[in-house]
Amino acid sequence: MTEKKTESKASMKAAVFRHAYEPLTIEDIPLKPLKSTDARIRIETCSVCHTDLQFIDRGLATSKTPPLILGHEIAGVVEETGKNVTSFGVGDRVIVPATISCGKCLACKSWNETQCDNLKILGNHIDGGYAEYIAVDQNQLIHLPDEFPFELGSLISNVFVGAFHLVYDRVxxxxxxxxxxxxxxxxxxxxxxxxxxxxxxxxxxxxxxxxxxxxxxxxxxxxxxxxxxxxxxxxxxxxxxxxxxxxxxxxxxxxxxxxxxxxxxxxxxxxxxxxxxxxxxxxxxxxxxxxxxxxxSVGAPMREIPDVIKLLKDRKIRWQEMVSGHYPLSQINEAFNTLRMGHSIRTMVHPNQQET
Ligand SMILES: [Zn+2]
Ligand SMILES: [Zn+2]
The missing domain is CATH 3.40.50.720 (NAD(P)-binding Rossmann-like Domain)
Structure with missing residues (x-):
C-alpha cells in the first residue's frame, strides 16, 4: 500500500497553443521538476501581447514547436525554491523578464543582450506565462517593489523595458x-x-x-x-x-x-x-x-529593469490607464479578443485567480 504524499501539487492549469488559427486550450500540465537554482513562480499576472497574436492569428512560427505555453509579460510570487537559490525566498514578489540572454556570448559581453546568440524568449523558445506556474533560474528574476501591483510588474517585464531600450539605447x-x-x-x-x-x-x-x-x-x-x-x-x-x-x-x-x-x-x-x-x-x-x-529595435534587456523601476518610483511614468481589462485563465481566448478588436491596451490574465 502506498502512503499518501503531502507534497505540493504535481500539475498545473495552462493555456496551451497547439495549432495556429485555433483557440488556446486549457489543459492540466505536469509541473517541471525544479533545478537547484530555479524558483517556482506562482503567476499572478501575464498580459496578452500582439506578439502572441502573430502566432495564433497569422501562423508565424514559434521557435519551439507546439505544444507551447505562450505569454511573456509575467509577474508573480516565489512559491518554492531549489536548494541552491540564495537571492530569493518563498513569498518574494517578482518580475520575470520576457527574454533570457546567456551572459557569455560576445553580444552579451558587449552589452548587446538583445542580440544574444542563445537568446530565449518566454512563450516562444520556451514555455511562458499563461499558466499557474513557471520555473525560472534565480538569475532571471527581479524583485518587484512592494508598492508596485503585479499588473505593473507585467508592464515592466516587456513594454516598459522594451521602450526604454529603444529610447535610451537604440535611438x-x-x-x-x-x-x-x-x-x-x-x-x-x-x-x-x-x-x-x-x-x-x-x-x-x-x-x-x-x-x-x-x-x-x-x-x-x-x-x-x-x-x-x-x-x-x-x-x-x-x-x-x-x-x-x-x-x-x-x-x-x-x-x-x-x-x-x-x-x-x-x-x-x-x-x-x-x-x-x-x-x-x-x-x-x-x-x-x-x-x-x-x-x-527589439527586446527588453533585463539589466535596464532597475532604471525603469526608478522612473516609476519617481513617478515619471504613468501606467494605470494602460491596464484595460482582467480575465481568469479560463477566459484567455476572450482576453485575446479584446486585443483583436482594438479594445485593449494591456489586458491582464490572472492564472491563479479563483473563478467566481
Ligand atoms: Zn509583449
Ligand atoms: Zn549571450
Missing part, C-alpha cells in the same frame, strides 16, 4: 526633436512618455480616439486619428507642421511602415519596432540622398 532622441509614433498601444504609450522625458516634441497616430485621449493625457503634443484623414501622411505633416526627425513604427504593417517613412525629414531616423515578416517597398534613393537612418 538617441534629443531635446527639441520632433518624434512621431505610429501606434498607441502599451508600447507606443511607453515610448511617448520616455521620449517626453528626453524633452522631445511627441506626436501620436492611431485609429482609436480613446487611446489617443490617453496619449494626450500622458503628454502628447498632438494626436491624429488616421482613419479620419484622407491621406495619413498629409494629416501627420499638417499636425507637426513639417516632417519628423524621428518616426517610430510600432504596428508592423507594410502600410504604416511606408507611411512612417513618408513623414520623415531629411536626415531623419526611421525606427521599426512592430514586428513584420513582410518585404517593405522603400525608395532606396531617398534613404541615400536624404541621408536617412533605418533603425531596428
Amino acid at each position: 538617441n532622441i534629443r531635446q527639441g526633436e520632433t518624434v512621431v509614433i505610429f501606434g498607441c498601444g502599451g508600447f507606443g504609450l511607453s515610448l511617448l512618455q520616455m521620449a517626453k522625458l528626453k524633452q522631445a516634441q511627441v506626436f501620436m497616430v492611431d485609429i482609436f480616439d480613446w487611446k489617443l485621449n490617453i496619449a494626450r493625457d500622458y503628454g502628447a503634443d498632438g494626436v491624429l486619428n488616421s482613419n479620419k484623414c484622407k491621406v495619413c501622411e498629409e494629416g501627420v505633416c499638417d499636425m507637426i507642421r513639417g516632417k519628423a526627425d524621428v518616426v517610430i513604427e510600432t504596428i508592423g504593417t507594410p502600410r504604416t511602415m511606408v507611411q512612417a517613412m513618408n513623414v520623415l525629414h531629411k536626415g531623419g531616423r526611421l525606427v521599426l519596432s512592430g514586428y513584420s515578416d513582410n518585404t517593405i517597398p522603400f525608395l532606396a534613393g531617398r534613404i541615400i540622398m536624404d541621408e536617412m537612418s533605418l533603425i531596428g
